[in-house]
Amino acid sequence: MIQPHDSVIVRTFGHIVIPVAQLFGVYVLMFGQYGPGGGFVGGVVIAGSMIMAILIFGIESEDSVLARKILHGDGVGLLIFGGVGGLCLIGGGEFLNYSHLSIPGLDETSRHQVGILLTQVGVAVDVAVTGVSIAISLSFEEDEISQDEVTD
Amino acid sequence: MTIEIPLLILLIMTAAGAILVKDLISAVFILGSYSFALALVWALLGAVDVAFVEAVVGAGLATVFFLLTLFRTTEKDRVICRPPVPWSAIIGLPLLGLLLLYGAGDLPVFGDPTSPASTVISPLYLENSIRQTGTPNVVTAVLMDYRSFDTFIETIVIFTAGIACALIMRKGDK
Structure with missing residues (x-):
């Protein structure tokens, strides 16, 4: 596993930059309908901030608790995306045809807006979880396995 | 127009440097700067979304993944015993390049308003997207x-x- 960094400069820098990066990721995700960005980029920025927390403070520390918790959500983003498509099916339309998203009190354009926003959130969650998961997989060292084999 | 030529030269130089350099950590960082220059090229061409993705993924996330991979392996590029290049490759690859150049001659010019993509499908999206989906981007x-x-x-x-x-890779994890 990754050891925490012991430099004061790096730790202070991380405490300042990581919340800003997470806020910027959420901003990019939510602003994707009006400017450059969207679900994929927002998810990558959020994943990058959490990977930075893991690399600076270590996987076991309190600062990377979000990265540990998010690992259990593998597949949730895909479920959100597919769930929006399923809601469109229930509403009587084709898969991912947001005109049939059965939300009362919304006209057709607003249904498309809600559908785009929800699917973007799904993509962002999926990309963020996958990024953190791949980073932890790559940094996983096989010390524990080799020690087990030695004791056996 | 004047900034494009130095940017393209920088792109070719960083791409060649990432292949030629022996220290693999230097190669990873040169590859990150290559992605950053490529993002600038996308932004110059007006594709801001693609530039954003290239800067974040190519220069950010991919660099971290390459570094984490390097920490598990070795940092130096060791010369492996490479087999000699076969004659079929020496003759065949230039011919393939000539064929690709011949085919590229029939592609529409960049920004051509009469190309099929900008006469049929692009105006459809540009005219209808704000009315149908309420999304300015x-x-x-x-x-x-x-x-x-x-x-x-x-x-x-x-x-x-x-x-x-x-x-x-997570074999020992429960």
Whole structure:
């Protein structure tokens, strides 16, 4: 596993930059309908901030608790995306045809807006979880396995 | 127009440097600067969304993944015993390049208003997206609404990549 960094400069820098990066990721995700960005980029920025927390403070520390918790959500983003498509099916339309998203009190354009926003959130969650998961997989060292084999 | 030529020269130089340098950590960082120059090229061409993705993924996330991979292996590029290049490759690859150049001659010029893409499908999206989807950013409207099935499949691909990495490399984890 990754050891925490012991430099004061790096730790202070991380405490300042990581919340800003997470806020910027959420901003990019939510602003994707009006400017450059969207679900994929927002998810990558959020994943990058959490990977930075893991690399600076270590996987076991309190600062990377979000990265540990998010690992259990593998597949949730895909479920959100597919769930929006399923809601469109229930509403009587084709898969991912947001005109049939059965939300009362919304006209057709607003249904498309809600559908785009929800699917973007799904993509962002999926990309963020996958990024953190791949980073932890790559940094996983096989010390524990080799020690087990030695004791056996 | 004047900034494009130095940018393209920088692009070729960083791409060649990432291959030629022996220290692999230097190669990873040169590759990151290559992605950053490529993002500037995309931004010059007006594709701001693609530039954003290139800067974040190519220069940010991919660099971290390459570095984490390097820490598990070795940092120096050791020369492996390479077999000699076969004659079929020496003759065949230039011919393939000539064939590709001949085919590229029939492609429409960049920004051509009479090309099929900008006469049929682009005006359809540009005129209808704000009325049908209420989304000012046409790229998001195309990705998430008109072509949302493609995005769904791409999300499945990313999910599969994460699952496969965890299955292969986290063997000792419960």
